[in-house]
Each structure stands twice: as structure tokens, then as C-alpha cells.
Amino acid sequence: MTPLTQAPPLPSPFPPSVLAGSHAGLAEVLATLAEAIDTASTARRPAGPLPAGTPAEVLAAAAAALGPAELPAEGLGTKAALQLLVTVLVEHGIDLSHPRAAAHLQPPPLAVAVAADTLASAGNASLDTYDSGPSAIAVERWLIGVLIHLAGLGERADGVLTPGGSLSNLMGLLLARDAAALRRGIDVREHGVGALPGPVVFCSELAHFSTHRACAALGLGEAAVVPVPTDERRRMRPEALAAALAGLGPDRTPIAVVATAGTTDFGSVDPLPQLAEITAGHGMWLHVDAAYGFGALFSPRLAGHLAGLELADSITLDLHKIGWQPAATSVLLVSDTTAFTALDREVAYLNPTDDSEAGYDGLLGRSLQTTRRPDAVKAAATLLAYGRTGVGRMVDTCHDLARYAEGRILAEPELELVAPAELTTVVFRYRGSGTTDADALNGALRRSLLESGDALIGRTEAATAGPGSPRRVCLKFTLLNPTATTDDIDGLVDTVLHAGRTCERLIEEDAA
Numbered sequence: 001m002t003p004l005t006q007a008p009p010l011p012s013p014f015p016p017s018v019l020a021g022s023h024a025g026l027a028e029v030l031a032t033l034a035e036a037i038d039t040a041s042t043a044r045r046p047a048g049p050l051p052a053g054t055p056a057e058v059l060a061a062a063a064a065a066l067g068p069a070e071l072p073a074e075g076l077g078t079k080a081a082l083q084l085l086v087t088v089l090v091e092h093g094i095d096l097s098h099p100r101a102a103a104h105l106q107p108p109p110l111a112v113a114v115a116a117d118t119l120a121s122a123g124n125a126s127l128d129t130y131d132s133g134p135s136a137i138a139v140e141r142w143l144i145g146v147l148i149h150l151a152g153l154g155e156r157a158d159g160v161l162t163p164g165g166s167l168s169n170l171m172g173l174l175l176a177r178d179a180a181a182l183r184r185g186i187d188v189r190e191h192g193v194g195a196l197p198g199p200v201v202f203c204s205e206l207a208h209f210s211t212h213r214a215c216a217a218l219g220l221g222e223a224a225v226v227p228v229p230t231d232e233r234r235r236m237r238p239e240a241l242a243a244a245l246a247g248l249g250p251d252r253t254p255i256a257v258v259a260t261a262g263t264t265d266f267g268s269v270d271p272l273p274q275l276a277e278i279t280a281g282h283g284m285w286l287h288v289d290a291a292y293g294f295g296a297l298f299s300p301r302l303a304g305h306l307a308g309l310e311l312a313d314s315i316t317l318d319l320h321k322i323g324w325q326p327a328a329t330s331v332l333l334v335s336d337t338t339a340f341t342a343l344d345r346e347v348a349y350l351n352p353t354d355d356s357e358a359g360y361d362g363l364l365g366r367s368l369q370t371t372r373r374p375d376a377v378k379a380a381a382t383l384l385a386y387g388r389t390g391v392g393r394m395v396d397t398c399h400d401l402a403r404y405a406e407g408r409i410l411a412e413p414e415l416e417l418v419a420p421a422e423l424t425t426v427v428f429r430y431r432g433s434g435t436t437d438a439d440a441l442n443g444a445l446r447r448s449l450l451e452s453g454d455a456l457i458g459r460t461e462a463a464t465a466g467p468g469s470p471r472r473v474c475l476k477f478t479l480l481n482p483t484a485t486t487d488d489i490d491g492l493v494d495t496v497l498h499a500g501r502t503c504e505r506l507i508e509e510d511a512a
């Protein structure tokens with residue numbers, strides 16, 4: 001056999017345009033994509049935010065459009081493949097930019113962010129090492145610097161992007177756990193959590209469930225979580241926290257207090273200055289889950305809600321909630337960069353000491369991930385494009401829409417306001433005539449909207465008659481579309497009222 005080195009040059013069977021790094025290649029596929037989105041959006045997009053039909057019907061229609069789950073022997077070509085997926089996603093998927101899409105903390109992403117995300121994907125840089133993408137590192141450091149200033153943290157602060165608020169909370173608690181263990185002379189990283197006696201993490205009874213999951217994943221156990229009661233405005237009661245701490249025996253290790261700045265359903269913010277005073281008094285870590293609420297800082301009108309945030313040891317913030325980024329754009333900030341020491345790793349193929357000492361270092365030591373997407377690029381593009389004023393105006397617009405929805409709900413005798421608009425959510429119930437079980441009626445109402453596809457609203461449970469009262473099924477608007485208007489809110493409320501009346505009639509007919 002002729003050695004390869006002596007063989008005639010081997011031409012590649014692929015032209016450079018198959019790669020995103022080639023201008024021609026990217027321009028061509030992006031033009032195809034824009035054209036296909038355009039056609040799909042005018043032609044067969046569902047009238048509401050969701051396609052009409054039961055889940056089985058909608059999923060079957062999307063599967064049928066995709067065709068059999070078989071790898072084609074010969075490809076369809078980029079144009080046909082993209083057109084097929086545009087059809088599946090646009091005709092059978094969710095439209096978050098629809099003014100009646102108001103279910104989750106899942107905003108319609110900004111066009112500039114999506115374009116910048118494509119740019120980031122085209123480069124495919126990674127954050128772990130210098131030689132995986134120096135400019136991506138610079139962009140992430142820029143974004144972290146901007147967010148540190150916004151949060152009011154000091155000179156020693158630092159941060160990192162993560163794949164979601166749940167993971168930012170996990171990392172915050174990981175750093176808190178390791179710091180608490182070190183104070184007791186235990187190296188958890190080396191020896192595991194077994195030697196750590198009775199770990200305890202305090203959070204409000206309304207904290208996001210990711211705190212519980214993080215405790216399970218970190219080996220602390222969900223039993224480590226001590227829920228602290230909330231007041232009538234759904235904020236953690238500091239005196240209840242202080243009492244719970246005072247009652248801890250010497251066999252327990254207090255790890256952290258997780259305060260919430262923007263509860264998922266109500267947008268309520270725990271009293272951060274008082275909680276910070278308590279944690280400081282006990283030498284405890286204060287983690288603030290501001291996944292939802294951090295965005296309020298862009299608005300001069302709402303920023304005061306987050307007073308005391310600068311006292312946190314770590315902060316979770318999600319720009320894929322208030323921030324209008326495609327998921328995921330989550331950030332963990334820490335008040336002191338040395339907290340990241342717990343994540344340090346020296347790996348021969350990535351960051352050997354002599355390379356690091358010579359400055360060829362990346363961000364491996366700030367993350368649990370190795371390969372890490374440059375998610376900061378889309379957020380940086382957004383903040384540069386709109387500035388604090390532009391993003392703040394989007395926040396204010398959504399807050400105004402929530403306030404308007406609150407007023408409209410209060411004015412409707414068939415609706416009951418459960419929680420007013422703190423940020424951009426409003427929780428309420430359809431009252432019904434009293435003859436139908438209101439919990440079942442509200443559940444059925446929401447499902448009927450999902451099936452008709454007319455509106456996408458949220459569902460939750462809340463103590464409707466004050467702290468400690470029974471939890472009832474509620475409905476929720478999460479308003480994150482800054483292009484929506486008060487007319488759209490009227491349309492949303494009218495759609496809910498119509499669905500409520502229809503559901504109640506059907507339930508009564510069924511029972512008769």
C-alpha cells in the first residue's frame with residue numbers, strides 16, 4: 001500500500017461553505033431560514049400562541065410533519081431540512097411573541113439576542129480554556145463586570161454563566177456548603193459530605209424547588225431544607241428565621257439562607273437587609289435567588305425592590321427570564337472571587353500550570369462544566385443595543401401590563417384577585433357560580449385554553465385567604481411581552497372569562 005504521505009493530494013469532498021465560519025455558507029443558510037420563517041409565519045401559523053388540539057393530536061401532527069424516525073440514507077440538503085424544521089416548529093409549536101402567551105417565565109427573545117446567539121454558535125468558542133476562544137472569555141468577563149455593578153457588589157466580586165437558574169442555585173449552594181465545611185475543618189471535595197453533621201439550609205416556604213433539588217444533589221439531602229413561613233405579602237418572615245436558627249442544636253451545621261428576590265408565582269422579594277443582618281450574625285452564607293427579580297434592577301422605578309441585594313454572598317440571576325434572552329442565560333455572581341477556589345481543577349490537556357502562569361488560562365475553574373457555550377454573547381449584544389434605559393423600559397412596560405391586568409381582574413365580578421402585580425405576574429381565580437368545585441373548574445379552564453390554543457396562561461396553587469390558609473388552584477398571567485398592549489390584556493381576560501363560562505356550563509351539564 002502507498003503511504004499516505006506519498007499519495008497525490010486528497011481534495012475534500014465538501015466545499016468550505018458547509019462550515020458556519022465561512023461567510024458564504026452562513027449567509028446562504030440564514031437567507032433560507034429567514035425565507036422559510038417568513039413563509040411559515042404568514043401561511044400556517046396557528047391563530048393563538050399554541051396549536052389547537054389535544055396533546056396527542058398536536059404531537060402526532062408534528063411527528064407526521066417530521067416523517068418516520070429513520071435516518072435518511074441520502075440527506076435532503078440544507079434548504080429542505082431547514083424548511084422541514086421551520087414547518088414543524090412554527091406550525092406545530094409555541095409562539096411566545098403572541099400577545100396571549102402569558103404562562104411561564106419564558107419571554108419572547110429579542111431579535112438582536114437571537115442573531116448574536118447565531119454568531120456565537122458559528123464561532124463555537126468555549127469558555128474553559130484560552131485556546132478555546134479568547135474573545136468569548138473577554139465577552140463573558142465584560143458581562144459579569146456589568147452585572148456586578150448593577151447588583152452593587154464590590155471589588156472582589158466575580159461570576160460565571162450557567163445553563164439555568166436551577167444550576168446557578170446548585171452552584172451557589174455548592175460554594176456555601178464547601179465554605180461551611182471548611183469552617184469546621186472538613187474538606188468536602190476530598191472526603192464527601194458524610195463528615196458534615198446535620199446540614200441545614202433555610203429558605204422561604206415559597207422558594208423555588210431547585211433549592212430542594214440542589215440539596216439532594218449536593219448530598220445534603222432534601223431533609224436539610226427548613227422552610228421558613230412567609231408574611232401576608234409572601235415574603236420570608238425574618239423573625240421566624242431568627243427563631244429557627246436559635247432553635248438549632250450544636251449537632252447541626254447551618255449552611256446557608258436562600259432568600260428569594262422575585263418568587264416564581266408572585267414576584268415577592270424577601271426582606272434582604274434583615275436577612276443579611278441575621279446571616280452575618282451567624283457567620284452564614286446568604287444566597288439570593290434573584291432568577292426572576294434581578295431584571296427589576298434595569299428599571300429605576302422597580303430597582304428599589306431589590307435593596308440589600310449587594311449584601312449577598314452569591315446571587316442567581318436569569319436573563320432568560322426578565323432580560324429577553326433565549327435560554328439559557330443564567331448567571332451566578334459571588335461577592336468574593338475566592339469562593340470559586342472550591343471548583344479549581346488543573347487538567348493536563350487544558351490548563352497545565354506553566355501555561356496558566358504564562359497567562360494562557362481560561363474559566364474552567366469557575367464552572368462545573370468543561371465545554372461551555374459563549375452564552376454571554378447574546379446578552380452582551382442586547383445590553384449594548386438597548387442600554388439600561390431600553391431594557392428598563394421593557395421591564396416597566398411589562399410591569400404596567402401586569403398592573404393593568406390586576407385592575408381588570410379586580411373589576412370583573414367573575415374573577416378573584418389572589419396576588420397583585422409585584423413585578424410582572426398576577427395570580428387570580430375564576431370564581432364560578434359556587435355550585436362547581438372551583439379548584440377543578442380553574443384546572444379545567446386552563447386546560448381548555450391549552451386545547452383551543454387561544455391563550456397560554458399559567459396555573460399554580462396559593463393560599464388564597466392569607467398565610468397558612470389552604471392552598472387552592474389559581475390561574476396566573478406572566479406578562480413578559482414588551483410589545484403587548486392593554487387591548488391585548490383585555491383580549492386575554494375576555495378569553496379567560498369566555499373559557500370559564502363554557503367550562504362551568506359543560507361541567508354542570510356533565511353532572512346533570
Ligand SMILES: Cc1ncc(COP(=O)(O)O)c(C=O)c1O
Pocket residue numbers: 105163164165166167169208210260262263264289290291292318330
Ligand atoms: C425563583 C426561581 N428560581 C429558579 C428558577 C429555575 O430557573 P431555570 O428554569 O432557569 O432552571 C426559577 C424558574 O422559574 C425561578 O422562578
